[in-house]
Amino acid sequence: MEVKIKSSRLELTDAIRKYIETKMAMTEKYLGAKVKVINCDFEIAKTVGGQSKGDIFRAEVNLQVPHEILRVEKTETDLYKAIDKVKDHLELVVKKYKEKLIDKKRGK
Numbered sequence: 001m002e003v004k005i006k007s008s009r010l011e012l013t014d015a016i017r018k019y020i021e022t023k024m025a026m027t028e029k030y031l032g033a034k035v036k037v038i039n040c041d042f043e044i045a046k047t048v049g050g051q052s053k054g055d056i057f058r059a060e061v062n063l064q065v066p067h068e069i070l071r072v073e074k075t076e077t078d079l080y081k082a083i084d085k086v087k088d089h090l091e092l093v094v095k096k097y098k099e100k101l102i103d104k105k106r107g108k
Contacts, residue, residue, distance in 0.1 A: 001028045001037045008045035023087040039064040059086040
């Protein structure tokens with residue numbers, strides 16, 4: 001699966017790129033061979049949360065699969081935590097999507 005990574009107000013280093021690709025590869029394994037990913041867009045951004053909060057990082061993934069777009073967005077004070085939360089939540093969304101496909105095949 002090819003992951004298109006976009007960054008806003010943040011330098012995209014090789015370390016961040018590899019980290020995102022590793023996490024998304026784990027998600028691809030979870031999808032299995034039956035679900036074909038059409039497009040995968042991953043966006044990271046840095047926003048200012050104010051004096052008390054400091055910098056806030058946003059991670060968002062849009063995973064286009066047949067007949068649907070699976071979208072997850074998370075914010076966190078640490079970029080790597082935001083990426084991890086997106087991956088974890090995306091696995092839940094993928095699981096629901098796969099169950100939905102199975103239910104449709106069974107006629108429920």
